Amino acid sequence: MELKGKVCVVTGASSGIGRRAAIDLAARGATVCGVARRAERLESVISGLSGDGHSMVPADVTKKTQVTAMASHVKEVHGRCDILVNSAGIGGAGTFDGRAAVGRTEEVMKTNFFGALYCTAELMPLLEAAAPCSVVNIASIAGRLALRGSSAYAASKFALVGWSEALHFELAERGVFVSLVEPGPLPTEGFPMTGLVKDPLMRRVLTSDEKVSSAILDAVARRKMQRVVPRWYYLLSIARVLVPPVYRFAQGPLATVRKHRVPEDG
Ligand SMILES: NC(=O)c1ccc[n+]([C@@H]2O[C@H](COP(=O)([O-])OP(=O)(O)OC[C@H]3O[C@@H](n4cnc5c(N)ncnc54)[C@H](OP(=O)(O)O)[C@@H]3O)[C@@H](O)[C@H]2O)c1
Secondary structure (H helix, E strand, C coil), X not given: CCCCCCEEEEECCCCHXXXXXXXHHHHCCCEXXXXXXXXXXXXXXXXXXXXXXXXXXXXXXXXXXXXXXHHHHHHHHHCCCCEEEECCCCCCCCCCCCHHXXXXXXXXXXXXXXXXXXXXXXXXHHHHHHCCEEEEEECCHHHCCCCCCCHHHHHHHHHHHHHHHHHHHHHHHHCEEEXXXXXXXXXXXXXXXXXXXXXXXXXXHCCCHHHHHHHHHHHHHHCCCEEEECCCHHHHHHHHHHCHHXXXXXXXXXXXXXXXXXXXXX
């Protein structure tokens, strides 16, 4: 898809992957509408984009009324929506401790899954009118591989993966191409990966916002259903399906990666 003149709504544009995607889309001639809760952070990203005509909507994707207002803004200001990148998300690390885990899981589901659902639903009329168009949902390798200590996050990303795959098959015939970009760990504000960054060996498992953004652009350009970043992580999800005992055994070594992370890492 030629990006020049296309209108792209990017949620989570105030930081990390969403911020990088906004910068890269604008650099290729697209008009960006950034969405996130922190107005000042969003303003500094949007005002620094190349080209003009960009806009922003400070909004919480878990609040339906704010998402409806965001879609109205896109219609009034831009008149169309060609690409939606659902990147808004939070971590949810923590062992399952009964009742206390319920609130955390609800909060993570609301942001990582329902946020993407609300934004896609509210922008659907504009997306269909602009077809062929793209929706890119930022899931995670955690949407294919569940690790101990991340039940809330895994639930939200498994939900996002299942929903996106079903939508991909359902909406393609209407010209709406739904893609999943599934990153492995990378250090960002909400997911600092402190332990991994400090460890010279474990640091190698990290990817970067530039690489994830490049996968987003690739998914849009080639209408790819799935892009895993880095690509070799794809082999891990294959192992889970083809040789479940190997996958279960790998929980041990994978727990080593987990041990290098702290709760704030998501
Ligand atoms: N970093 C990783 O290791 C990693 C790996 C795989 C997948 N991911 C996924 O990538 C996506 C982006 O994460 P990131 O690493 O870029 O983290 P980040 O730098 O913390 O960015 C998260 C973004 O989401 C926004 N956000 C959070 N809750 C929101 C809400 N309720 N309403 C609107 N915006 C909200 C934040 O903005 P405000 O705070 O201003 O609202 C921020 O712009 C997430 O879906 C995450 O699950 C990350």
